[in-house]
Amino acid sequence: MEMNIALLPGDGIGPEVIAQAVKVVKAVGEKFGHRISFEEAPVGAVAIDQTGDPYPDATHEVCLRGDAVLFGAIGDPKYDNDPKAKVRPEQGLLLMRQKLGLFANVRPTFTFPSLVHKSPLKLERVDGVDFVFFRELTGGVYFGEPRGRNEQGTKAFDTNVYSKEEITRLARMGFEAAQKRRKHLTCVDKANVMATSRLWRETVQELAPEYPDVKVEYEFVDAVAMRLIQWPKAYDVLITENLFGDILTDEASVISGSMGLMPSASLGIDIKLFEPIHGSYPQAAGKDIANPLATVLSAAMMFEYAFDLKEEAQAISDVVNKSLTEGVVTEDIAEGGKAYKTSEVGDWLAANI
Amino acid sequence: MEMNIALLPGDGIGPEVIAQAVKVVKAVGEKFGHRISFEEAPVGAVAIDQTGDPYPDATHEVCLRGDAVLFGAIGDPKYDNDPKAKVRPEQGLLLMRQKLGLFANVRPTFTFPSLVHKSPLKLERVDGVDFVFFRELTGGVYFGEPRGRNEQGTKAFDTNVYSKEEITRLARMGFEAAQKRRKHLTCVDKANVMATSRLWRETVQELAPEYPDVKVEYEFVDAVAMRLIQWPKAYDVLITENLFGDILTDEASVISGSMGLMPSASLGIDIKLFEPIHGSYPQAAGKDIANPLATVLSAAMMFEYAFDLKEEAQAISDVVNKSLTEGVVTEDIAEGGKAYKTSEVGDWLAANI
Ligand SMILES: CC(C)[C@H](C(=O)O)[C@@H](O)C(=O)O
Numbered sequence: 286m287e288m289n290i291a292l293l294p295g296d297g298i299g300p301e302v303i304a305q306a307v308k309v310v311k312a313v314g315e316k317f318g319h320r321i322s323f324e325e326a327p328v329g330a331v332a333i334d335q336t337g338d339p340y341p342d343a344t345h346e347v348c349l350r351g352d353a354v355l356f357g358a359i360g361d362p363k364y365d366n367d368p369k370a371k372v373r374p375e376q377g378l379l380l381m382r383q384k385l386g387l388f389a390n391v392r393p394t395f396t397f398p399s400l401v402h403k404s405p406l407k408l409e410r411v412d413g414v415d416f417v418f419f420r421e422l423t424g425g426v427y428f429g430e431p432r433g434r435n436e437q438g439t440k441a442f443d444t445n446v447y448s449k450e451e452i453t454r455l456a457r458m459g460f461e462a463a464q465k466r467r468k469h470l471t472c473v474d475k476a477n478v479m480a481t482s483r484l485w486r487e488t489v490q491e492l493a494p495e496y497p498d499v500k501v502e503y504e505f506v507d508a509v510a511m512r513l514i515q516w517p518k519a520y521d522v523l524i525t526e527n528l529f530g531d532i533l534t535d536e537a538s539v540i541s542g543s544m545g546l547m548p549s550a551s552l553g554i555d556i557k558l559f560e561p562i563h564g565s566y567p568q569a570a571g572k573d574i575a576n577p578l579a580t581v582l583s584a585a586m587m588f589e590y591a592f593d594l595k596e597e598a599q600a601i602s603d604v605v606n607k608s609l610t611e612g613v614v615t616e617d618i619a620e621g622g623k624a625y626k627t628s629e630v631g632d633w634l635a636a637n638i
Numbered sequence: 639m640e641m642n643i644a645l646l647p648g649d650g651i652g653p654e655v656i657a658q659a660v661k662v663v664k665a666v667g668e669k670f671g672h673r674i675s676f677e678e679a680p681v682g683a684v685a686i687d688q689t690g691d692p693y694p695d696a697t698h699e700v701c702l703r704g705d706a707v708l709f710g711a712i713g714d715p716k717y718d719n720d721p722k723a724k725v726r727p728e729q730g731l732l733l734m735r736q737k738l739g740l741f742a743n744v745r746p747t748f749t750f751p752s753l754v755h756k757s758p759l760k761l762e763r764v765d766g767v768d769f770v771f772f773r774e775l776t777g778g779v780y781f782g783e784p785r786g787r788n789e790q791g792t793k794a795f796d797t798n799v800y801s802k803e804e805i806t807r808l809a810r811m812g813f814e815a816a817q818k819r820r821k822h823l824t825c826v827d828k829a830n831v832m833a834t835s836r837l838w839r840e841t842v843q844e845l846a847p848e849y850p851d852v853k854v855e856y857e858f859v860d861a862v863a864m865r866l867i868q869w870p871k872a873y874d875v876l877i878t879e880n881l882f883g884d885i886l887t888d889e890a891s892v893i894s895g896s897m898g899l900m901p902s903a904s905l906g907i908d909i910k911l912f913e914p915i916h917g918s919y920p921q922a923a924g925k926d927i928a929n930p931l932a933t934v935l936s937a938a939m940m941f942e943y944a945f946d947l948k949e950e951a952q953a954i955s956d957v958v959n960k961s962l963t964e965g966v967v968t969e970d971i972a973e974g975g976k977a978y979k980t981s982e983v984g985d986w987l988a989a990n991i
């Protein structure tokens with residue numbers, strides 16, 4: 286198969302972890318006989334530095350041309366504490382999501398037996414956890430208008446907005462995923478306060494009869510924030526709006542003890558993007574110490590979800606598991622054992638595909 | 639001292655836990671020679687059932703007349719899954735907060751040595767946790783206008799809005815609390831996405847020089863959702879907006895293993911309200927099994943914060959600790975030992991003041 290992959294390394298540790306994923310993808314290509322080409326483009330702070338624009342048109346073109354997008358991370362602290370900065374790296378991320386129509390962010394949470402002891406939660410609470418969030422990614426308060434300040438600058442406002450269509454297409458993905466899993470869907474909202482949440486709940490209630498095999502539950506976002514920590518095994522598929530999803534998927538990411546390993550997919554109608562869930566981790570940038578496994582596993586998701594190549598995806602999961610068992614890992618999970626460099630882990634994975 | 643306490647039992651287990659707090663407050667009154675009177679009024683689903691209004695004017699009058707308000711809980715599931723219900727019990731809570739001007743919700747998280755083993759977190763992560771949230775309670779998306787639906791009902795919207803004044807008065811409370819504690823303030827926002835959050839951050843940055851002894855940090859809400867679980871001991875005082883506070887304080891409440899014991903205060907300019915952080919727990923209502931300790935400890939907070947009576951507050955904390963040590967507790971924390979009824983725990987506490 287021929288595939289052209291758009292590479293968006295982004296900021297911080299992004300370039301380092303993407304480089305390792307590229308090594309692994311190339312190795313997969315050689316082993317399975319695929320012709321894989323890469324086209325790289327800047328996004329985020331690096332793009333601002335180069336072009337003034339966090340998501341340049343040229344980068345957008347590269348994404349549209351690609352058969353899939355592999356993305357690193359965005360964010361640079363030099364922009365964080367400057368509330369008046371006109372352009373921020375994260376705008377690149379948001380523009381990218383919006384322009385590529387990536388409306389569903391798929392975030393699985395599962396455990397690796399060799400890492401679950403690193404969870405902040407007690408073993409019996411977390412062992413065997415297996416749920417997946419479908420976070421709406423192109424709507425809500427992230428894009429709603431109007432937003433901004435009053436004339437004197439003494440008042441600020443944001444708008445959260447959702448249409449039935451936006452909710453429906455995300456919810457259907459959740460229902461379908463639940464049908465293939467444990468048939469349990471949780472709709473997370475704040476219907477006791479927010480008008481948007483009431484539309485979410487109403488829409489999901491209307492769809493539910495089409496999926497009679499799926500048990501649907503409705504929970505408030507504050508309750509889920511608790512229960513994710515108390516009883517994470519109670520969940521199967523969760524659907525929610527953009528901002529709640531931002532908070533809850535990050536909360537969920539620390540449960541398994543393997544945050545540095547968690548991949549994600551962002552799906553649109555035509556375009557599919559894959560990225561590690563961790564951020565740009567600027568403190569580690571350039572040090573060759575970042576854990577590349579989440580990005581490598583995102584590449585595995587890419588083979589499965591974008592190209593329907595399950596064997597290739599499995600080969601990557603297998604080699605990642607092998608690296609964990611054999612202790613070829615970065616310092617964040619080395620625990621007294623030898624800590625390998627980011628690039629060494631990448632080389633080892635590619636060599637062992 | 640003479641004090642008139644407005645009692646708002648509310649829904650679900652509210653009346654049962656408030657009844658125990660009243661027993662304890664009366665016992666404190668007798669012991670310390672205070673003349674304490676109570677005036678009760680309905681709020682929430684019971685108020686809707688009685689008057690059609692979840693926060694009737696008569697109830698508001700009772701609160702205004704009171705020297706402090708002791709509140710149970712609000713919420714009834716019969717309203718939850720009816721997105722079209724015109725009046726919902728939670729509106730009573732929101733109206734009450736708004737009309738009484740309760741702009742700061744103070745939510746401490748701390749551990750009880752005898753209960754910390756019940757935490758879902760590993761002991762070393764959570765033992766000795768001690769932080770307090772100041773959640774803004776009368777602004778943000780809870781009250782922002784416009785909110786609602788488009789004409790066809792296919793689109794819903796909410797508005798999040800904050801003024802510099804609203805942020806300033808809440809932030810000052812946080813700074814002052816930090817000065818009396820470990821001098822560490824965390825401002826929680828989503829300044830990389832939301833205009834309101836950027837005003838929060840800007841305002842806190844402007845205030846910070848007035849509190850040179852306080853170390854201020856700015857963290858995104860999604861990062862805090864993670865770090866609260868990973869490193870809860872890293873926090874001292876956290877300030878945040880209404881919706882983020884709703885989610886994060888509930889998340890925080892499960893950390894210590896003693897959710898059923900956590901009190902809270904909601905403070906305005908003149909009015910001070912005290913309530914357990916748990917909800918109306920409808921499944922347990924009427925069964926005399928609910929844990930009354932959070933409400934009893936909220937009464938302790940009332941003596942301290944509303945009447946500046948520290949000894950009285952201490953007497954309540956002491957008797958609560960005694961009940962824990964001696965195992966006079968409800969089934970949720972009995973763990974194989976005898977489970978006492980709600981009313982039995984209340985009687986025991988009052989008798990042992
Ligand atoms: C960087 C930020 C804008 C982004 C978001 O809030 O969506 C991030 O937290 C994420 O979850 O991908």
Ligand SMILES: CC(C)[C@H](C(=O)O)[C@@H](O)C(=O)O
Pocket residue numbers: 477478507712713728731884
């Ligand atoms: C019941 C609900 C409206 C309320 C809120 O969201 O504020 C509750 O969750 C709380 O935190 O007191």
